[in-house]
Amino acid sequence: MAKEGVEGEAELAARAGGGDSAAFDELARRLWDRIGRYAAAAAAGDPELASRIAQESLVRLHAALPRFRGEASLGTFVYRVCAIAAADAFRRLARERRRLGPLPEEEELPSPEPGPEEAALRGEAAAALRRALGRLDEGERALVYLKEAEGLGVAELAESFGIPEGTVKSRLFRARAKLKAALEEEGYGID
Amino acid sequence: MGSTEIRRMELGRELRALAELSAPGAPEPRLAAAESFRRRRSSRFLGLCLAAGAALCVGIPLAQRGLGPRPGLERALASEAAAEFAAAVLGPRASGPAGLDAEIETYLVALWDSD
Numbered sequence: 001m002a003k004e005g006v007e008g009e010a011e012l013a014a015r016a017g018g019g020d021s022a023a024f025d026e027l028a029r030r031l032w033d034r035i036g037r038y039a040a041a042a043a044a045g046d047p048e049l050a051s052r053i054a055q056e057s058l059v060r061l062h063a064a065l066p067r068f069r070g071e072a073s074l075g076t077f078v079y080r081v082c083a084i085a086a087a088d089a090f091r092r093l094a095r096e097r098r099r100l101g102p103l104p105e106e107e108e109l110p111s112p113e114p115g116p117e118e119a120a121l122r123g124e125a126a127a128a129l130r131r132a133l134g135r136l137d138e139g140e141r142a143l144v145y146l147k148e149a150e151g152l153g154v155a156e157l158a159e160s161f162g163i164p165e166g167t168v169k170s171r172l173f174r175a176r177a178k179l180k181a182a183l184e185e186e187g188y189g190i191d
Numbered sequence: 192m193g194s195t196e197i198r199r200m201e202l203g204r205e206l207r208a209l210a211e212l213s214a215p216g217a218p219e220p221r222l223a224a225a226e227s228f229r230r231r232r233s234s235r236f237l238g239l240c241l242a243a244g245a246a247l248c249v250g251i252p253l254a255q256r257g258l259g260p261r262p263g264l265e266r267a268l269a270s271e272a273a274a275e276f277a278a279a280v281l282g283p284r285a286s287g288p289a290g291l292d293a294e295i296e297t298y299l300v301a302l303w304d305s306d
Contacts, residue, residue, distance in 0.1 A: 038210070041206060050215055188198050
């Protein structure tokens with residue numbers, strides 16, 4: 001079942017790369033959840049930045065699809081595009097901040113819908129995780145996210161980020177250690 | 192307070208939940224496609240301008256030699272050598288009286304004037 005979906009996406013990608021705009025629309029709809037989650041993770045939960053990264057990823061995907069030959073999986077190809085879009089968004093953000101001067105303390109992002117107790121506890125954990133993620137750079141966040149939440153292996157991560165597997169391993173190790181330390185300060189241990 | 196109790200967090204699940212929570216709304220593929228086309232057109236156009244600029248670099252010294260000590264864009268544009276070079280580099284975009292596509296010429300004139 002899942003395989004059928006994947007084949008459908010590769011076929012859509014080929015048609016979209018050939019200039020079929022309806023195929024691109026459909027492909028964008030199918031990939032959007034993955035792109036959106038990646039963007040949100042890279043943006044450390046900042047919805048506005050996540051939205052910019054996701055839309056930029058779509059623009060770059062449209063431009064890159066004619067070059068998609070199916071040698072890599074479409075999934076890693078898409079994450080590679082997202083990684084470039086995210087890096088670009090952060091470079092722009094840094095330029096904007098340099099131009100505008102230092103910003104006041106980062107505003108705390110709103111916690112997710114605080115409902116009754118369980119929601120409050122989950123909200124607390126999410127806020128702690130968001131703060132801890134903020135201590136990582138965008139590339140580290142994306143790496144940890146794809147490994148831990150999307151279950152990508154080292155080889156797929158290497159392909160997605162265009163770096164050797166050894167580098168993936170060492171960056172992952174460092175990023176996870178940073179995140180662990182930051183979460184411990186917040187009173188959380190990770191499984 | 193003062194408790195140092197460590198709560199456990201299942202990292203993968205929490206990361207995914209956080210990403211889902213702050214993921215953007217619906218995609219805008221039409222806008223993305225339009226922006227992608229715009230960038231492609233604009234980078235092709237800039238590439239052509241670069242080629243036209245190169246043509247002018249060839250043309251300016253020749254224009255200088257033939258037309259006296261004060262080289263200017265118009266003279267360079269009017270230079271036959273520049274026009275020939277532009278035609279060789281730009282192909283069908285090399286047209287018009289100066290040998291350059293009017294759009295490119297306008298862009299180069301604006302660049303020249305802004306200096």
